[in-house]
Amino acid sequence: MTGVQVLVVALVVAAFSAAAMRWKNGRFTARAPESDDSERLEPGDIGAPLGERATLVQFSSAFCAPCRATRQVLGQVVSLVPGVAAVEIDAEAELELVRRMNVLRTPTVLVLDAQGRVVGRASGAPTRDQVLVALDVALSA
């Protein structure tokens, strides 16, 4: 009987997880720019210059299927919106930054404003429209 109970619980957990992920994947949460330095990234932190107006920072790892799709989406956005740069960071090589920014999953995408402040973040693969909307918020702030 225990086995049947485990099976039922497993099915319920899987159904809830699938629904939660469908809701959360790629969804950007906006955050007010803060003066706190931990929420601000310098070119030295990401190993590349910031974009003139905004920067998209993607955390990737080797064992990450949606990272490639995310890289392509960010590439499209960069070619569509002038003044925006995209930077990809190998999470395994930058574990200090991963911990500082509290990155739990790959891909995680941070949206930085012109000063490098984190104004939005999403985990899971975002769609192009989700990135464009998040950028719009960052650029109008």
Add this chain to the structure above:
Amino acid sequence: MSHDTTVVDPRALRFGAAATTAVLALVLVTPSPVREVLLAGQAVIFALGVFVSLAASPWSWLFRTAVRPRIGAPDRTEDARPPRFAQAVGLTFALVGLAALLAGSTTAGLVAVGFALVAALLNATTGFCLGCELYLTTRRLARTLA
């Protein structure tokens, strides 16, 4: 990160995950010793995926011979490393479950199988790869403990 690597048909992965889900569900509902035999069989299938190649799994073979000829070539392929890592996570849960069942800790064994079933079912229905997501988390933990 290098990009020159083996690729897999994502539909073969979903097919394999569905078959894995079915086997693990059978493990949960069949009596001993049938469930131990089924779980050992699934562990061997996981091990083939980890130590030989994803294509060595019998589910992959079944997909190539029975399913793929009917639905044609894939419109895209995926990096084989993430799902291969996930097979290793599945193997770990299967071995823990098997050891617990053989040692008489039936509930612990079945719960371990339940975790593997959740991961396989999510993979089959949504394409989400729990084992892949866990990779970074385990690296962070390893770094914290070190």
